Amino acid sequence: MIVKLSRVAVDETETLDAAAAGHGLPPETARRLIRAEGEDLERLLTAAAALRDRRTGRIVTYSRKVFIPLTNLCRDSCGYCTFVRRPGDPRAHTMTPEEVLAVAEAGRRAGCKEALFSLGDKPELRYPTYRRWLDERGYPSTITYLRDMCALVLAETGLLPHANPGVMTHEDIAALRPVTVSMGVMLEGTSPALLAKGGAHRGAPDKVPEARLATIAAAGELAVPFTTGLLIGIGETPEERVDALLAIKALHDRYGHVQEVIIQNFRAKPDIRMRDWPEPGPLEMVRTIAIARLLFGHEINVQAPPNLTLAGFDAYLRAGLNDWGGISPVTRDHINPERAWPELERLRAAMADTGFTLRERLGIAPEYARRPAQFLAPTLHERVHAWTDETGLVRSEKERWS
Numbered sequence: 001m002i003v004k005l006s007r008v009a010v011d012e013t014e015t016l017d018a019a020a021a022g023h024g025l026p027p028e029t030a031r032r033l034i035r036a037e038g039e040d041l042e043r044l045l046t047a048a049a050a051l052r053d054r055r056t057g058r059i060v061t062y063s064r065k066v067f068i069p070l071t072n073l074c075r076d077s078c079g080y081c082t083f084v085r086r087p088g089d090p091r092a093h094t095m096t097p098e099e100v101l102a103v104a105e106a107g108r109r110a111g112c113k114e115a116l117f118s119l120g121d122k123p124e125l126r127y128p129t130y131r132r133w134l135d136e137r138g139y140p141s142t143i144t145y146l147r148d149m150c151a152l153v154l155a156e157t158g159l160l161p162h163a164n165p166g167v168m169t170h171e172d173i174a175a176l177r178p179v180t181v182s183m184g185v186m187l188e189g190t191s192p193a194l195l196a197k198g199g200a201h202r203g204a205p206d207k208v209p210e211a212r213l214a215t216i217a218a219a220g221e222l223a224v225p226f227t228t229g230l231l232i233g234i235g236e237t238p239e240e241r242v243d244a245l246l247a248i249k250a251l252h253d254r255y256g257h258v259q260e261v262i263i264q265n266f267r268a269k270p271d272i273r274m275r276d277w278p279e280p281g282p283l284e285m286v287r288t289i290a291i292a293r294l295l296f297g298h299e300i301n302v303q304a305p306p307n308l309t310l311a312g313f314d315a316y317l318r319a320g321l322n323d324w325g326g327i328s329p330v331t332r333d334h335i336n337p338e339r340a341w342p343e344l345e346r347l348r349a350a351m352a353d354t355g356f357t358l359r360e361r362l363g364i365a366p367e368y369a370r371r372p373a374q375f376l377a378p379t380l381h382e383r384v385h386a387w388t389d390e391t392g393l394v395r396s397e398k399e400r401w402s
């Protein structure tokens, strides 16, 4: 028995060494290590951090963005959502072109380069008053309105749009591609429990995993740099987190277009259906970040939102994270309004304290910015090129002027 256990330990050390070298992590090892503790946890984190260091060194990135919540109406009802409003609620709002432009312009003046369009999913299928609002302006759908707003922001401010409107068809993505540098939809999870009675996604037809995976696949067919990820702690088991990561990986292996996987933690808030739900602990976050890093090998960026950090910045860095996502100097986080973004200078100083350098990236990840012919509409090549250096990261002001 002792001999057998030792053999297992040796095999797993070899497996983690191979994963740290970028050869991926076998699913069965990932499913076991998603509950790692003690020495196993240490070895998992060490391997994940080593792979990150091999891949991007001690650089951790962020995108200077402005958040444009185009409409907070949505046909879905997720148990954790604080963003959505119903018609009749005085806080329900769809932004006019003038409002969109004013926010984008404030972002431009503050040095932002990304305009993150985040909005509810297909509210026109649920609310006749909103349907009329679109009709009066000549738009057959929210996506067509979004497309024009992305084009407006691009033309008037030069900010690069990233669109996050929920489930999209092939045609939706094709229409948005010429006016965006990337798109995204969080897979969130693939556990059947989420859609069951009392589950986080009960009453949310756009959270059916197959629909979201079809969106990610359509983006792959159209060579759109794509951001997705998990929302953890909403009713899935740790092993189901691994399953969801594997579902993303299967699509990335086919199309090579997933630029980033976000690992986001559920936060309980007083005004949500899941207000009494337990929040996932910091250990669950670091394990999931580390497993994501190792499963994808050298391929992707791993991000966690810095304003929802439970364990401190350094714990996530120790787990192999290399990106903090979009940080806005001008708008609050409309999805988690109670959690302020860290100030950039504070984040930069915290990174320096842990031996990392904070670098700015665009809404398109550096690996994809370096391959514009494959991953960008021709109309966007010049602007992305002007803003980035040979690594695909944002050039310094001085470099841009010279």
Ligand code: SF4
Pocket: 074, 075, 076, 077, 078, 081, 082, 083, 084, 119, 120, 121, 166, 204, 206
């Ligand atoms: S789909 Fe998004 S905006 Fe709509 S209810 Fe769910 S979390 Fe909120």
